[in-house]
Amino acid sequence: MKSVLVIEYESTIRTHIMDILGALQFNCTGCSDTKNAFQAITNGDNFDLIIINDLMQKGMSGLEMAEKVLRKINTQKIIIMSGNNSKSLKFTKGFNIPTLTKPLGRDEISQVVNQVFA
Numbered sequence: 001m002k003s004v005l006v007i008e009y010e011s012t013i014r015t016h017i018m019d020i021l022g023a024l025q026f027n028c029t030g031c032s033d034t035k036n037a038f039q040a041i042t043n044g045d046n047f048d049l050i051i052i053n054d055l056m057q058k059g060m061s062g063l064e065m066a067e068k069v070l071r072k073i074n075t076q077k078i079i080i081m082s083g084n085n086s087k088s089l090k091f092t093k094g095f096n097i098p099t100l101t102k103p104l105g106r107d108e109i110s111q112v113v114n115q116v117f118a
Contacts, residue, residue: 001027002117003027004027004029004047005037005050007034007037007065008081009053020106033059038060038068049079049117051100052080052081053081053082054080054081055082062080066078066097067095079099080099081099081100083101098116
């Protein structure tokens with residue numbers, strides 16, 4: 001079973017994504033902030049995929065974290081969630097990272113995650 005780290009500060013959105021991924025047979029871990037998520041990754045927790053919100057309420061943004069993770073683990077699979085922020089879309093194209101656009105539905109999440117693992 002593949003493992004996914006979902007980083008989203010809004011608990012309802014985080015739970016929604018994790019429920020969908022769980023139904024798709026993924027093992028999910030949720031985190032509400034980038035600081036704790038990055039610490040888990042640097043401490044050796046391995047995830048097949050990281051799904052992260054582009055903007056966070058506190059600490060580094062999801063975009064900053066994605067860049068730091070890719071510098072450390074250049075093969076890490078990442079998906080950025082965005083409310084269609086143009087800065088996020090430019091960033092993700094530069095790193096060839098797929099984007100999920102809010103509001104998030106089951107079909108969109110499934111399609112993007114399956115593309116990442118194709």
